[in-house]
Amino acid sequence: MTERKIKELIEIAIGQLAYSYTPYSHFRVGAALLGKNGMIYTGCNIENAAYTPTNCAERTALFKAVSEGVHDFEAICIVGGPNGRIEDFTPPCGVCRQVMMEFCLPEEFQIILAKGTEDYRIFKLKDFMPMGFGPGNLEERQEKNETAKTDICYCN
Numbered sequence: 454m455t456e457r458k459i460k461e462l463i464e465i466a467i468g469q470l471a472y473s474y475t476p477y478s479h480f481r482v483g484a485a486l487l488g489k490n491g492m493i494y495t496g497c498n499i500e501n502a503a504y505t506p507t508n509c510a511e512r513t514a515l516f517k518a519v520s521e522g523v524h525d526f527e528a529i530c531i532v533g534g535p536n537g538r539i540e541d542f543t544p545p546c547g548v549c550r551q552v553m554m555e556f557c558l559p560e561e562f563q564i565i566l567a568k569g570t571e572d573y574r575i576f577k578l579k580d581f582m583p584m585g586f587g588p589g590n591l592e593e594r595q596e597k598n599e600t601a602k603t604d605i606c607y608c609n
């Protein structure tokens with residue numbers, strides 16, 4: 454990805470902080486998800502008085518895209534901080550990592566954590582989900598191709 458595209462994603466994710474609905478935690482998060490189709494899907498976190506229905510910024514963006522028929526993604530940029538002041542990197546929570554596993558290739562999908570357009574780190578989904586469980590784990594193994602689906606097997 455070009456540096457220009459990375460900076461664009463960061464700016465769009467920062468723009469989402471204004472829409473973040475966080476009357477309970479006051480921790481605002483914004484996301485910008487880049488589809489392989491070139492489209493950018495935005496997301497913010499949306500909290501709820503019952504707490505558990507809260508949706509993270511990352512899943513908001515992913516679900517918006519999937520609801521439009523888009524299943525192939527290149528990267529996501531995430532920014533966040535208390536009252537929208539970005540003081541640190543905001544890594545995706547475990548639930549969002551698992552949702553990413555459903556649609557994104559762990560070795561390819563890029564997760565950009567940013568504090569600003571000049572301060573960011575790029576990871577792969579694999580970095581956040583070693584030994585992750587995904588759709589491939591549900592596939593029956595081919596009779597002639599009994600390849601392990603995981604890198605390391607601790608079971609024997």
Ligand SMILES: O=c1ccn([C@H]2C[C@H](O)[C@@H](CO)O2)c(=O)[nH]1
Binds near residue numbers: 475478498500543
């Ligand atoms: O990566 C993250 C981490 C947290 N949150 C939200 C959930 C909740 O609204 C608030 C505090 O956890 O931040 C996200 O949206 N994304």
Ligand SMILES: [Zn+2]
Binds near residue numbers: 545
């Ligand atoms: Zn999350």
